[in-house]
Amino acid sequence: MTIIVSVSQFRQHIADYIEKAKKGHTVILKDEKKGQQIVQLEVKKKFSPDAFGKALKAASGIFAARNHPEWRTKKDVINWVQRGRKAADRSF
Numbered sequence: 439m440t441i442i443v444s445v446s447q448f449r450q451h452i453a454d455y456i457e458k459a460k461k462g463h464t465v466i467l468k469d470e471k472k473g474q475q476i477v478q479l480e481v482k483k484k485f486s487p488d489a490f491g492k493a494l495k496a497a498s499g500i501f502a503a504r505n506h507p508e509w510r511t512k513k514d515v516i517n518w519v520q521r522g523r524k525a526a527d528r529s530f
Contacts, residue, residue, distance in 0.1 A: 440464045445476070455479065 441455070441463055448455055448467050455465045459479040467477040503510045508518045 440466060442466045442468055442475075444468055444470050 441458060443455060443465060445467055448465075456479070459465045460481055462481055465479040466475050467479075468474065469476050501509075509515050
């Protein structure tokens with residue numbers, strides 16, 4: 439959940455808003471006079487090697503030669519990239 443709060447309101451209840459951010463809410467401080475968002479508080483997500491490994495395993499094999507025969511060899515990949523660049527009329 440996103441909570442938008444004025445700076446003065448945040449100052450009055452700073453501990454409450456920090457606790458809400460720790461629980462996963464996004465707290466946005468807004469300058470009421472300028473109508474601009476000036477600060478956003480979010481919990482810092484911790485790196486999880488297990489979650490990373492699962493995501494990597496789930497994504498592995500998606501881009502493989504069997505799924506993309508135009509990428510079978512290095513030369514095929516180079517030709518594929520060059521054709522794409524020519525079709526897009528770009529040069530690098």
